[in-house]
Amino acid sequence: MTVKPLPVPPLEDTLSRFLTAAEPLVDPETLERTREQTERFASEEGPRLQAALEEFARAEDAEGRSWLSREWLNGYLTVRTPLPLTTSVGFQITGDYGAPGLGRAAELVYRAASVHLRQVRGETPQEVDPRGNPVSMTQWECLTGGVRHPRPERDEIRRPGWAASSSGAGTGGAPAADAAEIGVIHRGRLYALPVSTGDRRPVPLRTVAEGLRAVLERDEPRETELPFGALSYLGSEAAAPLLDRLTGNPHNAEVYERLTRMLFVVHLVEARAELEEHLERAAFEVGHAWAYKPITYEVCLEDDWLAMHVEHSTVDGATILAVAGALQEVAVPEEAPLPDAPAPSALTWDLTSGLRADLVTAVAAYRAEAAMLGVHRVVVPRPHRAELPFRISDDAAQQLVMLLAQLATYGRVRGVYEAVDMREYRAGRTECLRPVTPQAVAFVRALHEHTATEGLFTAALDAHRDWVKACKSARGVDRHLLGLALMARELGEPSEFLASPALAAVRHDFLSTTSIGGPDAIVRYAFAPTTPEGFGVTYTAGTDGYEFCVNHRRDTSEDLEGFAHNLAAAADTLWEFVGTLHP
Template sequence: MSTAAPKPLPVPPLEHTVEAVVRAVGAVVDAPTLRATEAAARAFLAGPGPALQERLRQRATREASAGRSWLSAWWLRDYLAVRKPLPLSTNVAFQINPSFLGSTCGEPTDADAVETEPRDAGPGRTDGAPDVGRAARFIHRAAAVHLTQARGQTPQETDPRGNPVDMTQWECLAGGLRHPRPGVDEILAPRAGAAHREIGVFRVGRLYAVPVSDADGAPLPVSALAESLRAVLRAAARKTEQDQEAPGSRVSVVAPGALPFAAASALGSGELAPLLAEALQDPRNAATYARLRDLLFTATLTDEVLEDAEHLRRLAFEPSRVWALRPISYEIGLRDDWLCLHAEHSTVDGATLVAAIRRMQEAAEDADGSPQPIPGTDPAETGRGVGQSAAGEKRPEETACRESTQDPAELMWHWSEAARATIRDGLARGLQEAGKLETAIIRVPRPTAEGLPLKLSVDAVSQLILTVAQQLAYGRTRAVYEAVDMREYRAGRTECLRPVTPEAVAFARTLISEDATLDMFSEALEAHRSWVKACKRGEGVDRHLLGLRRIAAEGRDVDAPARAFLEDPGVAAATTDFLSTTSIGGAQQIVRYAFAPTVPEGFGISYTPHLEAIEYCLTWHRDTADAPEEFLAALPRAATLLGEFVRGLGQ
């Protein structure tokens, strides 16, 4: 791995942040509220603001000496402090474009080979038989990328400008666990290197450990992986009383009265931490947990044939489909082309996963199914890994890797009756809550830039459509979160861009009333562009506000009146995400993804640009979302209005 160093994350200028916050407030509140915010801002700059800023700079200096940014430890802690069940709060499901694997209908066709866009949403194509060959091919490619990280050889990634990005997020590809603890969880790194690694295969609620790498740390051949998967299917069928091979069966179902292996991860950490601590006193559970920790990744094999939106909703939110505290878990359709990744979000963001999937696509196979090295790695060092055993030491999983694939090892828990009751209750609650979440895919026409006297950013256009849709559906506009990749900075994660600007709101209103002008459109686009540039300079607003609030909370000399700006209702309105949105580019690697909304009345939205369309993947709470039918219906109307306006400019 390259030792190129990303640049340090600066502490943004205080005056810039305060001014930008006030402008964001002006886009979402009434005039009296804005005047109160402006007064609080002036008092903050004249009062405690500069002292808090200086303390934040001092923290930045201390954290830099430890290789971190002033933000990174706080950011990770905030994720690890989440007590709610992770699938219902911060985890994300990313649908992978499966075209590089061909179709489940037999040998890949020429159309499969050249396809760069995902196929239409639908149940997929199938010959009616489970396709373990396709699953084995994907696992083989995924293992090549994960094992490269386990060896510490992941090539340095760069951003589009050629700047090195921070590679910390790649560490989760080596395996490990988020371990629930009282108050704040912790990350447990895997103990194993690349040699003799296992993956976990979920089938109808059971988890089996199967070998995935050889003594040199290279992925096993596709043929060996396929035989392991067949062995898992046979073992699961033998142990399950219900017929799990029928299309449409639910992967979370096991024999009546039994608990799925991953059921406990349906609990939030507040419930799970004491339950797991007690269970790990049993050596059998301790051995299971150690093995779970050292799995390279897990893959759930499903027979479900569903529309993509329902596939995505189930993997994102339903409990027990994956162990929700593992960093990366995959789900692979055996009867359709479904391929998806479930991510525990505390240590990794979408842009890193896009890069990982791209490398899986590039990990070509030799004719005999053996791997070729990932570009940029040293083939001579394939067997060397981080955290390898001492000479002569053999872990249980190493022995298991040498055993016959005819008898895959099932991982099992031994819960007390009290624990089983708690888990059953949590599983039932998780299923009930997941059932209240709806996911929909909406495609709208993408306005074209042909003949226009200005640049048309697809991100800015996507956000303008959302702003216009809010105006159409609600007659007002509430705050929107747009994620910006910040990995070019040391320990960088994301920054928040606030796309609901006064210029965007003014344009949306006049577009609806048919009074919009080119100048207003240009101003709205420029306002979005200015936010992007500020974020990329390290001068975003939301993370800076978080830092100032943390510093204020640590300082006993900062009284409540002095904190008025940080607790101002207008500031709260501008930073409460009615729409939590994000995009990670086109659909070549990640087709779409789903995550829970951050407020009960709001929406979680990923959007993906296509050549002639923009796709929105929306998730909302059925019982609490604000008029979801009206908002979804407003999206095509908003896109049509904007498209007609843009076409008019080009004439």
Template sequence: MRKGVGRQVRTTGTFKATMVGKITPVPSEGLPMNATSLPVPDLDTTLRRFLEATGPLTSEPARAGIEASVEDFSRTDGPLLQEKLREFADSEAERGQSYLSEAWTDGYLEARTPLALTSNVGFQIVGDFGAPGSGRAAQLIYRVAAIHLAEVRGETPQEVDGRGTEVDMRQWECLRGGTRHPQADRDEVRFPETAAAGSEIGIVHRGRMFAVGIADEEGQPVSVDSLRDALQRLIAESDSGEGAGGPVLPFTAVSYLGSGTAAGLLEELTASPRNAQVYERLTRLLFVVSLMDEPADNLDHLHRMAFEPDQTWIYKPVTYDVCLADDWMGIHFEHSTADGATVRAAISRMQELEVPSAGPAAELVYEELAWETGEELRHRVEEELEDYRRQAENLHLQRIKVPRISTAGLDFKVSDDALQQFILLYAQLAVYGKARSVYEAVDMREYQAGRTECLRPVTAEAVEFIASLVAGAAGAGQFTAALDKHREWVKACKSGQGIDRHLLGLELTARRTGTRPAFFDGDALRTLRHDFLSTTSLGNPDAMSRYAFAPTTPEGFGVGYVNHPDSYEFTVSYWGSSAENPQGLLRGIEDGGRALGAFMDGLRGGR
């Protein structure tokens, strides 16, 4: 929840734009932001933690050289870069940003590969909105529209985290519509200035895109009955093929091809005045809804929505996916302007919304959006799309469930997150005989312009405990030491003292000053940033029950894990042509769940 350095993808900050103008930062005055700036950690502390984090990942003979490199950096280039980074952080804080805001932007927007296979995320969402069909889809759309339109009207309530701390609200701007606009070298994010009244959404059905009015003259969502009637008419027209006007370019195809390809194709398309108008209207759409006709297993739905083409214009911030034939609902999420915690909060508000029992069923007007194109361009896009399909087919998705491990009966606190990371570490040690780097995302929105920090859960203490568990000789002291170290990393990240973002800030500072200390080219830092497992958790499944994203390394895995009432569920993605022993990893997760559960049972039995 994606992808830079590891999954260190980065934010656009806050922007305003005309439909075709270039984006510019909004002045910080008047923005609803947290007063706490993202701190710059102490250099010596970061370097000490860096040695701790790389210790389990590197060989004993190499560690003396790593320590010497760190010592040299701490005495030579490090202090000057630290001073300059602090100065830069202070100046950015005055602008309402963090010292990583611009870098985060670049990390996302400079990606040239297909977004669905690089940084976008697919979520399965939860909600009891009635029986499958157009009525249920209309219920979902009404709830979604109410939350999006509130953001457009400037009425989104302040979000607070689980500890009651207010979070920076700028990520909620992804609900205003707009689009990420592909360009040759670096994409733009375009948030159009629009009013809630007269807003439109996009409906994708069988690869065709329709613009549908969603708001009344007061900027409130139209009634559920009106939406249901419009969906029924639209689906009937789409099924019949009426209005398509002969062979046309699949509307969403260009967006799946990656910005390196899409930028040129879109420039060709929008050279036509008619297509330029279509693209302007597409940009203004508040959100997109993709309607599925065929029932499927949840994991198949998730794979199709997250990775396979024709579902949406993937440069839009948010697309909602709903099946008309089963209970599936999901979100395809473009990651450049927001993170999963914000999406989760928005979904929770949609679930809690009170929907009027009835309303005036006005007939909504909709219109198909279609590209005007010649045969040669259409043929080129279709060839590129076939290549994309082959890539998507190579990205596999599997789900592993293990019984949830009870922490009852113990006189010390045990976090589910730590247990799930221990299970993943067990799989690494049992299957591969070694531990490699693991990325775990931590929400940082309590800080001004905060995004995420990276927790490094593969600690020396965890490796010692899990290695002993694999050998059948783990002890209670090893377990509590591993838990304490995991808790220490959590606290460091949440207090702005994580190492990954600090090291990135120092590296970018060196780049700005035209220097390149040898430390940044060292094998240890490269090893730490090469994530064999890229992991994230959104806690319980009340809003989102599972999610999927592409791995960040060819041989590695993307892992989204969730705490269900009776199980831990791991949704694992990997490249079929290059992943290292995926079936072994999956078996290792199952074995790790059993072994850790048995160990915990033994602890309770001995007390």
């Protein structure tokens, strides 16, 4: 099935939509100046940059990429700050994998190994969107393992390069000498556990359980000061030279190569916790992952917690949703354990006293920064569809609730980012929907002042729907302007428009928001806010309500308590208004 290439939107459409996005966020004087800058851009450098981008797109299409591919990846790989505090995400997932304990952990690992090994064998089925269109499978490549390798200026993605099958396959389904391994983190220590047979099939569930039991029975003391994965929580600026020093030792270089080849890592958590605490720990706390691996799973042995820590460079939430769904669909056969399965082996770093001291100092600084990040959950009512006067998009409703909460808390509205899946295009990632439309602002202002009308409401819903359609048809604003800025840089052509305050205001995301729909595979997730004063908000539609996970900085996020309170109040206000409407 062929995935269509990512088109370059018409210049005039993007500029018109940009002005609409800027209108609610800047004062009238700035808006008028921005209109003048936009007109000059449209008649002067804009067409030249557009032509260059279209030519670049044709060249990239011929290579099987999109015009956005390399610049998008480069934006991630040049991040120098700690990934868990910048771009990585902690997802709580769900699945009927049994009661808490060793058996449930083993079933999660077996299911994950099945899905990852299927990708290694090249047998992952083609994914399609709800309309039956094929989507790009590029992001699934992260399931084969590998690492993001920190470098001083730009990191590298290193993949294992699996052979199609093992020439040294063991007999009777036994693991081969080069069987695929996973990493098991327990009490801050890492163990390598083989999970595949010679033909890249998962070992039996009972063999996985025996391996995990062997890890637990070691009963090693907890490594608290410097867990195995501690270095990976440092940003590349600090991590790259430390990793070079670490792997200068041949033993450590071998451990790092083994870590790189692992399909994934799983963290066995011993202590039960409240949901918010689990989320914060999985996303931000040192030692829960090798944070430069694409995926680290997490399972608590004492409660229902299941999670994935995801490094975001090469994979987005929609693919992680598909992976979490694929785990649920794995059939677990009743098989006898392998008679001669290799035992898990402990992997350790050989640290000089100087390197250890430097790592301890750097990790302490990370912990101090991570302690500033928190997650606050707010659940608000949601009427049953039968109670609504007409169809109201859950996504639009939740964005209107957040917008009204902004207005009620701060007396003004600021920029909001909403991610939209774009994988139906070649090498597709995400587009940015800008939900703070003039129509939405007019409606929530009227709602706040008790003067809202059905006309204002439907105009806000229509404007949101128009943005959704534009993004899904590759006619969003943010990515196109990113491409034009890339061309300006390549051609050495400065642009007043691309440096305008209005464009900066549109891109300054007081709320960075994202939703993956309902809680059937991914329940909720945590990530760092993208602005010091703002929030990262994940929102999920349940049967009877909407849940907002408000990710915040304890030191700088602006009035968390007021915003959280007004989310609930805004939902009440919205649905009270909707109740006055008639079909």
